Amino acid sequence: MTFLTEAAIDAARLAAMVAGPGRGAQVSFVGTVRNHQAGRQVRELHYTAYGPMAEAQCVAIVAEAENRWPVSVALQHRVGTLTIGDAAVVVVVTGDHREEAFAACRFVIEEVKHRVPIWKRERYADGTEAWVDPTAALDPAETGSP
């Protein structure tokens, strides 16, 4: 299974991949497409990725989480056009106890946002569209840092 997918993410399937008789905790994060951004009405999002690097970064992030905590991690991110409510990213973490499962799940989604080369173009209700730049509001002069 690849980390990037053009098809809808099957969260139940991801959960099944990391289930186990000793796993007493399952924590998941589902990032969905919302209908507003910075006061604008969003109609849909188009995700593109640098595929080979995105896959390599996801492999590394999952390995780092599984090395740092006694957990199992399943992860997928959508590419292509998504509409409101669609799951764009799903992280499912299982552990024997909740503490490590929560910590690892938080780690994975934050690392995905910081390291995986994925971009999104917002298409607004008024027919216009624009690339999303999470750094624009912070420092318009320096866009090199994620």
Next chain:
Amino acid sequence: MTIDHVRPIHIRLLLFARYAEVVGVEACDLVLSASATVADALAELRLRYPAADILPTRPLCARNHSQVAMEDEVRDGDELALLPPLAGG
């Protein structure tokens, strides 16, 4: 920097999302002098595509799928990618 005594290197440069849009190209092959850096590759891109002037001075870059600094060297056969601010999730 001189290319008189050493063989030039060939790299593949990839642009994504907004960067590809503003420069008007998604990929190009560059010939650089040996021991060229990421910054040199960018300078060469700006020479060939004037629209690349609009890119940040120090964009996020990856060499062969790992992030690199502008001062890092590029080697023959490298795939160098210019990454706009990441926006996954």
